[in-house]
Amino acid sequence: MDYILLGNDLTTWAIAIGIAAAVCVALSTVNSLVARRLAAFAQHTATYVDDVAAKVLSKTSFLFILAMGIYAGAQWLDLTPKAAILLRNFAITVLLLQVARWADIGVRGWLNRYRELRGAQDVAATTSTAALGFVVRAALWLIIALMILDNFGVNITTLVASLGIGGIAVALAVQNILGDLFSSLSILLDKPFVVGDYIVVDGIGGTVEYVGLKTTRIRSLDGEQIVFSNSDILKARIHNIKRMQTRRVAFTIGVTYDVTEEQLEAIPGMLKEIVSAQQKVRFDRAHFRAYGPSSLDFEVVYVVETADYGLYMDIQQAINIALFKRFARAGIEFAYPTQTIKVANPELLRGAAANVEEYGERAPRERTLPPRAH
Known part of the structure; x- marks a missing residue:
């Protein structure tokens, strides 16, 4: 069944x-x-x-x-x-x-x-x-x-x-x-910076310490902690210094107007030779740039082939010392702020100076007194 x-x-x-x-x-x-x-x-x-x-x-x-x-x-x-x-x-x-x-x-x-x-x-x-x-x-x-x-x-x-x-x-x-939450996700995925990077945001620089859900915190060189909202930091222009691959350096030196024509023409070559002698440096240019108020100004540009700030300062220091020695041997003087005053009647000025030297003070001017009433 x-x-x-x-x-x-x-x-x-x-x-x-x-x-x-x-x-x-x-x-x-x-x-x-x-x-x-x-x-x-x-x-x-x-x-x-x-x-x-x-x-x-x-x-x-x-x-x-x-x-x-x-x-x-x-x-x-x-x-x-x-x-x-x-x-x-x-x-x-x-x-x-x-x-x-x-x-x-x-x-x-x-x-x-x-x-x-x-x-x-x-x-x-x-x-x-x-x-x-x-x-x-x-x-x-x-x-x-x-x-x-x-x-x-x-x-x-x-x-x-x-x-x-x-x-x-x-x-x-x-x-x-x-907005801050999605900005945090954007920072995580896009990675404009990570913890440990030195960044500059709106002119404020520091090392990134923390990237949270709402805020990003950086530590400035002065020691204080600066807090940005994630939305604000993504709206700003971010300069990530740590990701710098090379460093372009431009500096200016001034020499006195007393240099000779031969010395003036030789200075760019001296600058090129001194800068090119440094390690990890690519020389760009050296030119007589301008006539300054109290100096003849030369501009030098070179590129340090690393982002290490300490190495850059060592190179710049070596260049400055080498310039000091080379100019001293060549008899070229560095300029410093000076001002020359020209007098329209120097003879009168020399006469007044001689009068002060002879009498110890300026001669008093004669005064005419009004007649006394009787």
């Missing part, structure tokens, strides 16, 4: 259960085999993609495998349309949840890897990547939740519109905070 259970006989049920068991065993075996092979392969490679893939596969849920097996076995059964739809929706829901879990583990693995690589150089990486991870994971689970609701026939259009209106209201209320 054949027994009928939910519209199917026992033989049909046995075949369906066998298919479900076979699919579960096959999926579990393949997943374990691929995960082990990937883990073994990842140990011999420098990339992190295979490590993440092995970790993701190792987190495959048994519920997912069981649901796929049940769904495969149920295809052999004769189900009512309502039961078939319910079973299909259940399988799709489990699949979406498993995909979300895989993606969540992948995002967390990538963020942990980033923090391991950048944590020593960029102290703020932990905070910034935590914010980025929260935003990405929240968006991921929100999308999965909407897809599950849509799978069960829920009209998500109104829900999405409501979320959009509510999101706009919330965004308007906390727009400054959100």
Whole structure:
């Protein structure tokens, strides 16, 4: 006697259960085999993609495998349309949840890897990547939740519109905070600077100490800490001094008007010879630039092939000392601010000086007194 259970006989049920068991065993075996092979392969490679893939596969849920097996076995059964739809929706829901879990583990693995690589150089990486991870994971689970609701026939259009209106209201209320938050993510991804860089923002310079969710803090040369909001700092022009590759130097020297014509013509050559003799320096030019109020001015330009400020100062000091010695040997004098006053009648000035020297003071001027009344 054949027994009928939910519209199917026992033989049909046995075949369906066998298919479900076979699919579960096959999926579990393949997943374990691929995960082990990937883990073994990842140990011999420098990339992190295979490590993440092995970790993701190792987190495959048994519920997912069981649901796929049940769904495969149920295809052999004769189900009512309502039961078939319910079973299909259940399988799709489990699949979406498993995909979300895989993606969540992948995002967390990538963020942990980033923090391991950048944590020593960029102290703020932990905070910034935590914010980025929260935003990405929240968006991921929100999308999965909407897809599950849509799978069960829920009209998500109104829900999405409501979320959009509510999101706009919330965004308007906390727009400054959100602006700084997204600016923090922009700094993290674009990397105009990192912790340890010396930057100049709106004429204010210092070493970056911390990049947070809302503010960036730099330490100035005077020792005080200067705090910028992330939005303001990205709106300004940022000069990253640490990433300077070369340093262009221009300086001016002045000599007195007493130099001869031969000395004047020889000075540019002297300057070129002295600058070119320095290490890690590329000479650019040396010219007699202008007639100054009390000096003949020469401009020298050279390029230091490194950004090291201490080395630049050592080079400039060596150039200054060499110039002092070379000019001294050539009889060329450095100019200093002087002013010459020319008198229209020098004879009168010399006469007045002689009168002071003879009498010790200027002779008093004669005065005519008015006659006394009788």
